[in-house]
Amino acid sequence: MNVLGSLSPFLLLSAELGLVGAIQSEEGLSQFGSCNIVSLSRYYIDIRSAMPNKRNTKKDLHSNQWVLLAQESVIDVPDKAVCGPVFTRLRNPKTGTAALYLFNSGASQVYEVKAFDEEYRSWFIGQSVQHDGRLLFVTPLDPLFLILPYLIQANEKQGKFQPVDQVIKDEDFPGCSNVLNCTRTLQSLHHITDEKEIGNRKFYKYNQEKTLGWLKKKAEQTVKALKDTSISVGGGVQSSMLIRNKPVTEVTEEDYLRYAHGLLSDYIPADLSIELRKFLELPAVPTKTAVGEPPSKKRKISDKPVEAEEDYTKFNSDSKEKKPSKMTAAQKSLAKVDKSGMKNISAFFASKNKAATKSI
Amino acid sequence: MDLSEFLEDSSKNYRLVSAVPAACLTEDCCLGIDEAGRGPVLGPMVYGVCYCLLSKQQQLEELKVADSKTLTEKEREKLFAKLDEANDFIGWALEVLSPNVISTSMQQRTKYNLNALSHDAAIGLIQYALDSGVQVKEVYVDTVGPAEKYEAKLKERFPGLEVTVRSKADSLFPIVSAASICAKVARDHAIQTWKFVEDLGDINLDYGSGYPNDPKTKDWLENQVDPVFGFPQFVRFSWSTAQAILDTRAVPVHWDDDEDDNKKEVSSVLSYFQRKTEGPKDQPHRFFTERKLVSLVNL
Numbered sequence: 215m216n217v218l219g220s221l222s223p224f225l226l227l228s229a230e231l232g233l234v235g236a237i238q239s240e241e242g243l244s245q246f247g248s249c250n251i252v253s254l255s256r257y258y259i260d261i262r263s264a265m266p267n268k269r270n271t272k273k274d275l276h277s278n279q280w281v282l283l284a285q286e287s288v289i290d291v292p293d294k295a296v297c298g299p300v301f302t303r304l305r306n307p308k309t310g311t312a313a314l315y316l317f318n319s320g321a322s323q324v325y326e327v328k329a330f331d332e333e334y335r336s337w338f339i340g341q342s343v344q345h346d347g348r349l350l351f352v353t354p355l356d357p358l359f360l361i362l363p364y365l366i367q368a369n370e371k372q373g374k375f376q377p378v379d380q381v382i383k384d385e386d387f388p389g390c391s392n393v394l395n396c397t398r399t400l401q402s403l404h405h406i407t408d409e410k411e412i413g414n415r416k417f418y419k420y421n422q423e424k425t426l427g428w429l430k431k432k433a434e435q436t437v438k439a440l441k442d443t444s445i446s447v448g449g450g451v452q453s454s455m456l457i458r459n460k461p462v463t464e465v466t467e468e469d470y471l472r473y474a475h476g477l478l479s480d481y482i483p484a485d486l487s488i489e490l491r492k493f494l495e496l497p498a499v500p501t502k503t504a505v506g507e508p509p510s511k512k513r514k515i516s517d518k519p520v521e522a523e524e525d526y527t528k529f530n531s532d533s534k535e536k537k538p539s540k541m542t543a544a545q546k547s548l549a550k551v552d553k554s555g556m557k558n559i560s561a562f563f564a565s566k567n568k569a570a571t572k573s574i
Numbered sequence: 575m576d577l578s579e580f581l582e583d584s585s586k587n588y589r590l591v592s593a594v595p596a597a598c599l600t601e602d603c604c605l606g607i608d609e610a611g612r613g614p615v616l617g618p619m620v621y622g623v624c625y626c627l628l629s630k631q632q633q634l635e636e637l638k639v640a641d642s643k644t645l646t647e648k649e650r651e652k653l654f655a656k657l658d659e660a661n662d663f664i665g666w667a668l669e670v671l672s673p674n675v676i677s678t679s680m681q682q683r684t685k686y687n688l689n690a691l692s693h694d695a696a697i698g699l700i701q702y703a704l705d706s707g708v709q710v711k712e713v714y715v716d717t718v719g720p721a722e723k724y725e726a727k728l729k730e731r732f733p734g735l736e737v738t739v740r741s742k743a744d745s746l747f748p749i750v751s752a753a754s755i756c757a758k759v760a761r762d763h764a765i766q767t768w769k770f771v772e773d774l775g776d777i778n779l780d781y782g783s784g785y786p787n788d789p790k791t792k793d794w795l796e797n798q799v800d801p802v803f804g805f806p807q808f809v810r811f812s813w814s815t816a817q818a819i820l821d822t823r824a825v826p827v828h829w830d831d832d833e834d835d836n837k838k839e840v841s842s843v844l845s846y847f848q849r850k851t852e853g854p855k856d857q858p859h860r861f862f863t864e865r866k867l868v869s870l871v872n873l
Contacts, residue, residue: 280873306869314869314870314871314873327870328862329867329868330866331866333828334828334829334830350870445861476860476861480858480859480862
């Protein structure tokens, strides 16, 4: 509980973890573009299908219970709100494929949904078992990221000022127009577009220069956040099981900026990511070689014939001279060890026979 | 024999000892070691030591202690009572190894097998006797595994003692017979008065001998399987009998250190040279991959 305790502004939504309630979905979300959280009390969120007749008999591979970590404000429902929090599929700005997002009640803010998903984990929730040990995170997202690809595309195609509701349209993801309803969206559009006001209507056109300036500020903010949270951004080989908390080697400003650029690139189209790299004056290849990697040896070009630098012939000579190997003291003592009940090392490479199970 | 403290928390090992006879602190003693409940899939394994003044060995033989396997349960109880009464020259100590400890030891990441577990229990009891001031000079042990190796191991651990390891020592040396009676009585007590920590409701307690080849025991195990949790702690999970029933009747559980090759087939070396369908540009940033964070499409 200590870990969770440190996340005080967040709520953990799960039955018996003692903090809030359980979120359950009977059908899962797979069949529906979006799904309403229907009955919503402070402590219990019940998800039902929006289209109960279209029941899919195929059992949902995924869960019927999730453990979700969210800001309290996500599930706050003001009395006058028309709808509660809604999960929606929108176009991922980087890949262009579907990804899951969440609008809070009243759709004043959009959140991205990410899951901690590691092998060999399950939850015990109350008196039940949830086979996937996923922990869902619902974190606020700047809505501009979501509409940026649409603006870029419109600019490439039409290249003219347009009303924004005509640009943010997607047959595959009808939910995307909700992004415009978020409180921050229209107020901050000027960061990435030029505006024109004709009559009472506003017209917008994508401006890459402004956008890069805006992204540069984001990168700087990210660098600050990376420093504040002491996230390891240095090079070197990283173990997938190990996240270093302390910087092991001296980390340069460039490392921080590169890391921030990498993070931001997960939220913008690939072309823009390249533009941003140039704009931030980051070289395509890191200036210093990765830690632990030996400097690459380059053979100097010359007219002289290439000759072997080392004498390999000794390996080809007769091995008759080899004396019968004597066991070292360590090997001898190893040979004396009681090996009863121990597997021969070759047993690990033999084909497994299921019937031969561990016995007493 | 009072095992109530063990039965209150049977998830841990428990040591029960007699008072040390005053004479044993000054005069030379011999010590016998034997175990009960090595084979069963149910209940604890009990290690027992019995020590006796070398000068009073004749009296020990007069008690007619014999190999516990040749005696009925009642006869064993009687003999144990006699041993306990002879507390002016005989002392005993028991190590009750919880089935839970046996299961977890044998199934932990670095395997700790039953032989090692047995040897360590025996060593622990000899050390206990020495620490209590018993003047142990000779040690007789019924063997677990090859007798010579076990004997060498004990001699190395206790260089000052004369150690004899023999198979069937319980019928050869009266002091080992006495130890075997103590262990067997303790095991019987524990089995008969077992308190299940689990809430099993009206559980059928007719589990037979507890040995894997007993059809009654097998039936009982098959009826006790919980699809998620498997068996109560009374069962040694590490036994192949228990494993086989879990494999067929319970939900499969995958562990990090499973040697489950069926699932992950060994990929051909060539696959490492193939062009990746997913370019590195589509990969999430290492911030996310290092933290095992993924985007979702479905819930």
